[in-house]
Every structure is written in C-alpha cells, then in structure tokens.
Amino acid sequence: MRQVEMEERKNRKLEALPDETPLEVSGLTVAYRDKPVLWDVSFEVPDGELVAIVGPNGAGKTTLLKAVMGMIEPAAGRALVYGKPFEKARHLVGYVPQRGSVDWDFPTSALDIVQMGLYGKLGWFRRPGRKERETAMECLEKVGIASFADRQISQLSGGQQQRVFLARALAQDANLYLTDEPFAAVDYKTERAIVELLRELKSQGKTVIVVHHDLGTVPEYFDRVVILNKNLVAEGPVEKVFNKENLSEAYGGNVSYLAGS
Amino acid sequence: MLELVAALFTDYTLRNVALGCAVLGVVSGALGCFAVLRRQGLLGDALAHATLPGVCVAFLLSGTRAPFVLLLGAALTASLGALLIIAVVNTTRIKYDAALGIVLSVFFGAGTVLLTYIAGSGNSGQSGLDRFIFGQAATIVRGDVVTMGILAAAALLVVFVLFKEFKILSFDPEFAASMGFPVGKLNVLLTALIVVAIVIGIQTVGVILMAAMLITPAAAARQWTDKLSGMVFISGFFGALSGVSGAMVSASGSNLPTGPIIVLSATGIFLLSLVFGARHGFLWSRMRERRNRRAALGGST
Amino acid sequence: MSADFIVITTAILVVVPCALLGTLLVLRQMAMIGDAISHAVLPGIVFAFFISESLGALTSLVGAAVFGLLCALLIEALKNTGRVKEDSSIGIVFTALFALGVFLISRFAGSVHLDLQHVLYGEIAFSPLNSLIIGGVNLGPMSFWTLGIVTVVAVSFVLLFYKELKIATFDAGLAAAVGLSPVLVHYLLMGAVSITVVGAFDSVGAILVVAFLIAPAATAYLLTEQLWRMMALAVGAGTLSAVSGYFLAALFDVSISGMMATMTGVLFLLALLFSPSHGLAAAFLRRSENRRVFSRDLLLSRIGTLGEKTTEETLARSLGWEEGKVSRSLEDALREGFIVRPSSGEVAVTRKGCDAARERTESLA
Ligand SMILES: Nc1ncnc2c1ncn2[C@@H]1O[C@H](COP(=O)(O)OP(=O)(O)OP(=O)(O)O)[C@@H](O)[C@H]1O
Ligand SMILES: [Mg+2]
Numbered sequence: 001m002r003q004v005e006m007e008e009r010k011n012r013k014l015e016a017l018p019d020e021t022p023l024e025v026s027g028l029t030v031a032y033r034d035k036p037v038l039w040d041v042s043f044e045v046p047d048g049e050l051v052a053i054v055g056p057n058g059a060g061k062t063t064l065l066k067a068v069m070g071m072i073e074p075a076a077g078r079a080l081v082y083g084k085p086f087e088k089a090r091h092l093v094g095y096v097p098q099r100g101s102v103d104w105d106f107p108t109s110a111l112d113i114v115q116m117g118l119y120g121k122l123g124w125f126r127r128p129g130r131k132e133r134e135t136a137m138e139c140l141e142k143v144g145i146a147s148f149a150d151r152q153i154s155q156l157s158g159g160q161q162q163r164v165f166l167a168r169a170l171a172q173d174a175n176l177y178l179t180d181e182p183f184a185a186v187d188y189k190t191e192r193a194i195v196e197l198l199r200e201l202k203s204q205g206k207t208v209i210v211v212h213h214d215l216g217t218v219p220e221y222f223d224r225v226v227i228l229n230k231n232l233v234a235e236g237p238v239e240k241v242f243n244k245e246n247l248s249e250a251y252g253g254n255v256s257y258l259a260g261s
Numbered sequence: 262m263l264e265l266v267a268a269l270f271t272d273y274t275l276r277n278v279a280l281g282c283a284v285l286g287v288v289s290g291a292l293g294c295f296a297v298l299r300r301q302g303l304l305g306d307a308l309a310h311a312t313l314p315g316v317c318v319a320f321l322l323s324g325t326r327a328p329f330v331l332l333l334g335a336a337l338t339a340s341l342g343a344l345l346i347i348a349v350v351n352t353t354r355i356k357y358d359a360a361l362g363i364v365l366s367v368f369f370g371a372g373t374v375l376l377t378y379i380a381g382s383g384n385s386g387q388s389g390l391d392r393f394i395f396g397q398a399a400t401i402v403r404g405d406v407v408t409m410g411i412l413a414a415a416a417l418l419v420v421f422v423l424f425k426e427f428k429i430l431s432f433d434p435e436f437a438a439s440m441g442f443p444v445g446k447l448n449v450l451l452t453a454l455i456v457v458a459i460v461i462g463i464q465t466v467g468v469i470l471m472a473a474m475l476i477t478p479a480a481a482a483r484q485w486t487d488k489l490s491g492m493v494f495i496s497g498f499f500g501a502l503s504g505v506s507g508a509m510v511s512a513s514g515s516n517l518p519t520g521p522i523i524v525l526s527a528t529g530i531f532l533l534s535l536v537f538g539a540r541h542g543f544l545w546s547r548m549r550e551r552r553n554r555r556a557a558l559g560g561s562t
Numbered sequence: 563m564s565a566d567f568i569v570i571t572t573a574i575l576v577v578v579p580c581a582l583l584g585t586l587l588v589l590r591q592m593a594m595i596g597d598a599i600s601h602a603v604l605p606g607i608v609f610a611f612f613i614s615e616s617l618g619a620l621t622s623l624v625g626a627a628v629f630g631l632l633c634a635l636l637i638e639a640l641k642n643t644g645r646v647k648e649d650s651s652i653g654i655v656f657t658a659l660f661a662l663g664v665f666l667i668s669r670f671a672g673s674v675h676l677d678l679q680h681v682l683y684g685e686i687a688f689s690p691l692n693s694l695i696i697g698g699v700n701l702g703p704m705s706f707w708t709l710g711i712v713t714v715v716a717v718s719f720v721l722l723f724y725k726e727l728k729i730a731t732f733d734a735g736l737a738a739a740v741g742l743s744p745v746l747v748h749y750l751l752m753g754a755v756s757i758t759v760v761g762a763f764d765s766v767g768a769i770l771v772v773a774f775l776i777a778p779a780a781t782a783y784l785l786t787e788q789l790w791r792m793m794a795l796a797v798g799a800g801t802l803s804a805v806s807g808y809f810l811a812a813l814f815d816v817s818i819s820g821m822m823a824t825m826t827g828v829l830f831l832l833a834l835l836f837s838p839s840h841g842l843a844a845a846f847l848r849r850s851e852n853r854r855v856f857s858r859d860l861l862l863s864r865i866g867t868l869g870e871k872t873t874e875e876t877l878a879r880s881l882g883w884e885e886g887k888v889s890r891s892l893e894d895a896l897r898e899g900f901i902v903r904p905s906s907g908e909v910a911v912t913r914k915g916c917d918a919a920r921e922r923t924e925s926l927a
Contacts, residue, residue, distance in 0.1 A: 373820030374811075524661035525665060
C-alpha cells in the first residue's frame with residue numbers, strides 16, 4: 001500500500017517536473033509606498049542547484065522571495081516558476097519564512113506546525129488525519145527532532161524551531177524551495193544538519209534558494225550566488241562572481257570578514 | 262446563592278437572561294482566542310465602541326427598537342470602523358494604536374450625539390437606547406435569545422468548518438498565502454465573525470466593556486492549555502461562566518448594570534487562571550521548577 | 563462672563579493638555595495606553611468621593627492619578643509575566659478597573675454624587691453653574707481652576723522636559739545612553755496623562771477624552787514632521803473641534819462633548835484626505851507620478867544594458883511591457899531630453915539620460 005503510494009508520488013513528480021527553469025526573474029521592480037526596494041532585478045536559477053541570495057540588511061532579499069510568491073505586487077517585471085506564473089506553480093514550491101516572522105508563543109505543537117505544510121494539498125475544510133500525521137512525523141525525523149513532536153513550540157530552542165520550519169517545508173514535498181535565513185542564530189551542529197539536508201534535497205534533483213548572511217560559508221555550501229543590494233550586483237556560479245569587487249559593491253567599503261580571500 | 266441557582270431553573274425571565282449571557286460568553290470566548298492570538302484584542306474594543314452610532318442610526322431610519330434591526334445597524338458601523346482602521350493603517354503613517362483610538366472615541370462621540378438627538382434633549386437616558394452602553398441583561402427576552410442563538414450558532418459553525426484555515430492564518434499568514442489561501446478574505450471573514458460576537462454582546466455587556474469578553478476569557482484559557490482547539494473550548498466555557506454568573510448576580514440586586522459584573526467575573530477567572538492554570542499558572546510553574554531543580558541536584562550526586 | 567465663554571474656555575483648557583500629551587502618546591505608539599488610563603481613573607475618582615464626601619477637586623485628582631499610574635503599572639506587570647501579550651494586558655486591566663468603577667457608582671449610587679451620565683459625557687454644559695466659592699467669595703468657574711491647574715502641570719511638564727521627551731520618543735537607545743531613564747520618562751508621562759484625564763473627566767467624561775488625546779495629535783501627525791509644530795497644530799485642531807463642536811451642539815440640541823469629539827474626527831478625516839504631505843489624495847497622485855518615473859528610469863537603464871542604441875521592439879520584448887507602455891515611457895524620456903530617436907524605431911540614450919539612470923541606481927543603495 002505504502003509502496004504503491006510512493007510510486008505514484010514519484011510518477012506524478014516526474015510528470016510534473018517540467019524542463020523549464022525553476023525560477024526566472026526578469027526586470028523585477030518592487031516599491032513599498034514611494035521607495036523602490038528592488039530595482040530591475042533579473043536572474044535565472046538553473047535546475048538542481050543550491051543558490052545563495054546575499055546582501056546587507058534591508059537589501060530586499062525577503063522582499064524578493066515575497067514578490068516571487070506573489071505576496072507583493074511588483075511595480076514592474078515578473079517572476080516565473082517553472083515557466084509559469086506563481087499561482088499556477090505554487091504546488092511545486094516550498095517556503096521557509098524568516099523565523100522571527102511568527103509568534104512562537106502560539107498554542108500549538110511542533111508536529112502541528114509541520115502538518116501545516118500539508119494544508120495546501122488538503123485543500124479547504126478537510127482536517128489533517130492519520131496519514132498527515134505520519135507524513136509530518138517522517139519530516140520531523142528527517143530533521144532529527146522527532147522526539148520533540150508534541151512540544152509546545154516556544155519550548156524549543158532557536159535551532160529546533162528552525163528545524164520545525166524546515167520540516168514543514170519538506171512536508172510540502174516541493175521541487176523548488178525558497179528559504180529565508182534558515183541559518184540565522186543556529187549553532188554549529190544544527191547548521192551542519194541543515195546543510196546536509198539541503199544537499200540531500202539537491203541530490204534528489206530539487207532546487208534550493210537560501211537567503212544567507214554568513215558570507216564565509218557561501219563558497220562551501222552553495223553552487224550559485226545572487227548578490228543583491230536593491231540592484232542586482234552580480235549573479236552566477238560562486239567561483240565566478242563571489243569576489244571582493246562584487247561584495248564591496250553590495251556591502252560598501254571593505255568586506256574584511258570575507259573568509260579565505 | 263442557592264436560591265439564585267434554583268431560580269435559574271424555575272424563573273422564566275432569569276433563565277432567558279442566563280441563556281443569553283451564556284451564548285454571548287461562548288461566542289466571544291471562542292472568537293476572542295483568534296483576536297488575542299493575532300494581537301487584535303483591542304480591535305474588538307474599537308469595533309464595539311463603533312457599534313453605538315449604528316444602533317442609533319438604525320433606530321432613526323426604521324423607527325423601531327426591534328433587536329434585529331438595531332443589531333444590523335450596529336454591525337454596519339462596526340464594519341465601517343474596521344474598514345477605516347485598515348485603510349488608515351495601510352495607506353498613511355498613522356499607526357495601528359492611534360487608528361484604534363480615533364475610531365473608538367470618535368464613533369462613540371458620534372453615538373452620544375445621536376443618542377441625545379433621539380432623546381430630543383441633552384439627556385440621553387430618555388432614548389432607551391443607552392442600555393447598549395453598559396448592557397442591561399434584564400431586558401433580554403425570549404426573542405433576543407433566539408436571535409443571539411442563531412447568530413452564535415452560525416459564527417461557531419464557520420469557526421468549526423474553517424478551523425484549520427483560521428489556525429494557519431493566525432499563526433503564519435505569509436506561509437498560508439504562499440500555499441494559496443486567500444489570506445485577505447479569511448482576514449475579513451474572521452473580523453466579520455468578531456463583529457458578530459460584538460453585536461451579540463452589546464445588549465448584555467455593553468459597548469464599552471465588550472472588549473473584555475473577547476480578551477479576558479481567552480487570556481485566561483491560554484494558561485490552561487497549549488493547544489488551539491483546547492484554548493477555544495476553555496475560553497468559550499470561561500466566557501459562558503462569567504456571563505451566567507454575572508447575569509445572576511446582576512439579577513439579584515437592583516440597579517446593577519450587567520456588563521461590569523460580567524467583566525469582573527471574567528477578570529476573577531483570569532486571575533485564578535494566572536495562578537492555578539494547569540500549563541502556565543504561577544503555582545504549577547513554580548512547582549515544576551522546584552521539581553526540576555531537585556531532579557538536577559539528585560542527578561549530580 | 564457669558565455661558566458660551568465659560569464653556570468654550572473650559573473646553574480649550576481640556577484641549578491644550580490633551581493635545582500636548584496626546585502628541586507624545588501618538589509618537590510613542592501608546593495611544594491605547596492613554597485610552598486605558600482614561601478608563602482606569604474611574605475607580606480612583608469614586609474612591610476619592612468615598613474619602614472626601616464632597617466634590618473635592620484635589621482628592622479626586624490624587625485618587626485618579628494613583629489609579630492611572632496603577633493601571634500603567636499593572637499593564638507592565640502583566641506583560642512582564644510573559645503569559646499575556648501587551649495588547650491583551652491593556653484590554654484586561656482597563657476593562658477590569660472601569661468595570662469596578664461603574665460597579666461602585668451603581669452600587670453606592672446614594673452616597674456618591676456621580677452618575678453614569680456624568681462618567682460618559684461629562685458635564686461641560688454645567689460648567690458655568692459651578693463656581694469655586696471660598697469664604698463667600700466667588701472665584702469664578704470651578705472648571706477654570708481644576709483644568710487651569712492641569713493645563714499648567716501639563717504645559718510645564720512638556721516645557722521642562724521637552725528635550726528629554728524628544729530624545730526618549732525618537733531614540734530610546736540614545737536616551738538611555740545619555741543617562742535618561744526611559745522608565746522614568748514613561749511613568750512621568752503616564753502620571754501627566756492621568757492628571758490630565760481626570761481633570762478633563764468632569765467636563766467631557768472618561769471616554770470622549772480619548773478623542774481629545776488622540777485625534778488632534780494624529781491630525782497634526784499627518785501635517786508636519788517637527789515635534790513642536792505637531793504639538794502646536796494639535797492644539798489648533800483641538801481648539802477648532804471644540805469651538806465648532808460647541809456651536810453645532812447648540813444648533814441641534816445634542817451632547818456638547820459628543821459633538822466636540824465628533825468634530826475631532828471630522829478634522830482628522832479632512833487631514834487624512836487632503837494633507838499635502840501625507841494625505842490620501844496626495845499619496846494617490848504621488849503614486850501615479852512614481853509609476854511614471856519608475857517606468858521611465860527602468861527604460862533608461864534597460865537601454866543602457868542593451869547597448870548604446872536599440873530598437874523600440876527589442877525594448878518591449880526585453881522589458882515584457884506592452885507596446886503602449888513602452889511608447890508612453892519613451893515619449894516621457896524624450897521630452898526630458900534623456901533619449902534621442904535618430905530614426906524611426908531606434909532609440910539611444912543621451913548623456914543626460916545616462917546621468918539620470920546612474921543617479922537612480924546610486925540613490926537606491
Ligand atoms: N511592509 C513593508 N512596508 C514598508 N517597507 C518595507 C516593508 N517590508 C520591508 N520594507 C523595507 O524594504 C526594504 C527591504 O526589506 P527586506 O525585508 O526585503 O530586506 P532583507 O534584505 O530581507 O533584510 P534582512 O537581512 O534584514 O532580512 C527595507 O528597507 C525595509 O525597511
Ligand atoms: Mg529578510
């Protein structure tokens with residue numbers, strides 16, 4: 001029974017996986033009120049790569065993800081996901097918001113949060129049942145915190161909360177993952193675990209976009225990088241564009257904390 | 262006290278009153294959970310005040326005091342207030358708190374103007390509509406209870422059916438939007454349900470203190486559980502408990518407006534929960550701490 | 563003194579302290595705490611009645627100030643338990659205190675010369691009838707004295723601490739660094755608000771005073787950027803509401819304080835719609851202007867990336883815009899001298915256009 005289901009899933013996947021590029025952003029310009037926060041940003045993300053988006057605070061990284069997902073109306077330009085507007089492709093996308101964007105005192109458990117990743121496929125009115133529970137449990141296992149499934153979420157450490165959010169995205173069973181600072185305020189062990197997870201996703205042919213703050217680890221973790229500061233400063237394979245010139249253009253002045261260069 | 266409880270079963274008027282207050286308590290308690298979790302408890306306060314001019318306008322236009330008509334008016338101006346708050350916050354530099362304060366006080370001011378206009382003198386007491394200010398449970402009759410019951414059942418049904426959607430909307434609206442849930446529309450619906458709860462409540466608790474019925478039972482319930490569904494149930498129960506006890510106390514003496522007494526009961530429940538609440542009450546937290554400390558000490562030896 | 567004069571002067575004595583302190587509340591995003599305090603002073607007033615039996619202005623000022631501060635302290639304490647969020651704390655505390663006040667008034671109606679009408683609307687209409695008489699000498703309307711004291715307190719509080727309040731309001735971190743205790747500033751302000759609210763209580767009641775605290779200050783916030791100007795405009799807006807409200811109330815024979823509160827809302831609405839800097843009409847115009855400028859500048863930078871020269875068609879394809887939008891933007895840029903069109907369909911950027919595009923990019927970061 002289980003086997004059949006998995007097979008089915010895989011088939012559906014193969015069929016749904018189009019040859020189109022996972023993400024194509026062209027001329028994206030976004031303004032809150034009067035102030036543009038993204039200006040004429042264009043880039044493509046090829047299939048099956050780990051991509052970092054870097055830039056200083058307020059560079060518009062979160063805004064970029066939100067504009068891609070249609071949560072903010074762009075003033076100009078557009079983003080296509082697998083060649084389609086986001087509304088037609090949202091079932092192929094998993095999302096990990098910034099951890100600080102929610103209230104962790106909310107009365108709910110880790111397992112419950114992960115099940116939220118399945119709400120999209122459940123559709124209206126239907127409640128998550130045993131099957132959803134099991135899937136969510138598996139996802140928690142994958143991120144290594146299955147033993148905390150029934151904990152109230154405020155009683156988890158920052159790293160564990162981050163893992164809950166990742167597990168929820170895994171539950172979405174997507175092809176393209178948009179993750180907003182999954183490494184923020186996690187310890188070394190959690191960071192390694194998350195990296196392993198991202199690599200595993202990559203090995204399954206999935207594409208992962210990560211808003212990232214630690215410039216030192218970019219060359220080690222990622223294949224490509226998008227350097228952003230309202231404008232697109234540079235984008236491409238890490239070894240080509242991740243250099244001092246581009247970074248100091250984005251961050252201004254001397255980027256001395258850039259390890260190994 | 263015992264006599265009062267007995268009267269609850271024998272006295273027809275008192276039974277209606279208690280039933281009405283219980284209905285109100287359940288609905289406002291349940292919906293208040295979402296308001297509190299979304300940090301919109303004070304929105305309820307502003308919207309409750311904003312019902313007052315609606316009651317008056319409905320009376321002026323229709324010439325009747327039929328509860329349904331008055332409550333419809335109340336719902337309309339409360340919705341107008343909600344729209345204004347959203348518009349002001351989204352389009353100008355005015356912050357949420359100031360927008361609430363303005364709608365609350367200005368709508369209430371307009372309400373008092375209309376009350377005095379209806380009374381035809383500087384004394385609003387003659388209009389009979391001022392019972393909406395502090396609530397007057399004694400005036401609740403069978404027909405009111407039926408109206409309240411139908412509205413309440415409809416509101417609770419929506420919460421039941423859309424529980425999962427409201428949960429994700431309250432916890433993580435961005436994530437909900439990314440999965441295609443119409444966050445804006447759900448938001449409007451939830452606010453509309455809160456307006457329904459307010460409208461049910463203003464006759465008994467009054468517009469000024471209605472906010473307490475949304476906030477206090479929910480905050481109390483949060484101390485007992487870490488599950489949303491549990492919180493909604495407990496909060497509804499606490500709401501009903503304060504409603505009924507308030508109605509009974511207020512019926513027992515003359516000249517006691519119901520609203521304040523219901524609110525004081527709810528506050529009492531809240532304080533007890535803060536101390537004795539099974540999840541977050543001070544008492545248990547203290548004991549748990551001590552046990553943990555002892556366990557840690559025991560482990561180290 | 564005519565009755566009109568007394569009522570209007572009384573109202574202005576409410577407006578001035580409310581506007582000054584309300585400005586600080588609005589800027590510090592504490593409007594709802596102001597609302598809470600204005601409700602919470604009620605039991606203080608009632609207890610003061612119990613103690614002094616007569617309408618002793620001083621005892622009720624003190625009693626109310628105590629409860630106002632108590633309210634602020636309780637909200638803070640409840641929030642600090644970590645079990646209740648701030649907005650819920652506010653809601654729980656002020657409704658409980660207000661309910662207590664109303665309960666006491668109703669329960670002991672016989673012994674307290676205070677009825678619920680008074681709590682709700684105040685009795686500004688009676689201010690000409692209530693004079694302060696000491697030793698048989700009539701010293702003028704009572705309200706002038708109580709509200710005069712309140713106004714003096716509020717004005718001197720703001721004048722004395724203007725610099726401190728300004729720093730504490732706009733930069734709490736800096737305030738702490740220069741040795742100002744944010745906690746002290748907070749509670750001083752709460753105390754001043756409590757006194758103001760109770761002073762205004764007799765005239766406009768416990769709820770409508772919120773309109774005087776918040777609405778004129780918010781109106782001013784839509785009109786200016788500077789603190790002292792904001793305070794002045796708030797006083798102006800409050801005064802205008804009070805005067806117009808008074809005469810409208812007389813015209814329709816309705817509640818004076820209610821009409822004044824309504825007028826504060828009307829003025830706010832006017833500023834909301836028509837403020838040249840922050841109004842909706844201006845924002846709407848600015849938005850469409852922004853769209854035009856955004857499109858034009860996008861076009862310029864895109865021509866830059868496509869090469870010195872390009873064609874209208876290539877541009878349209880590259881930008882993904884429909885033709886109409888492209889040609890509108892091109893005309894726009896042509897008019898400003900940012901581009902030239904050497905032959906039909908061809909487009910090239912001028913030096914001026916290059917500068918404009920560069921300026922735009924540099925202004926972003
Ligand atoms: N809802 C909003 N309304 C107005 N301005 C906003 C809004 N959200 C973000 N901004 C502004 O847009 C700019 C970009 O914000 P964004 O959150 O995208 O930055 P970011 O790159 O994700 O920064 P961080 O590294 O701090 O997360 C900032 O200047 C921010 O102040
Ligand atoms: Mg961000």
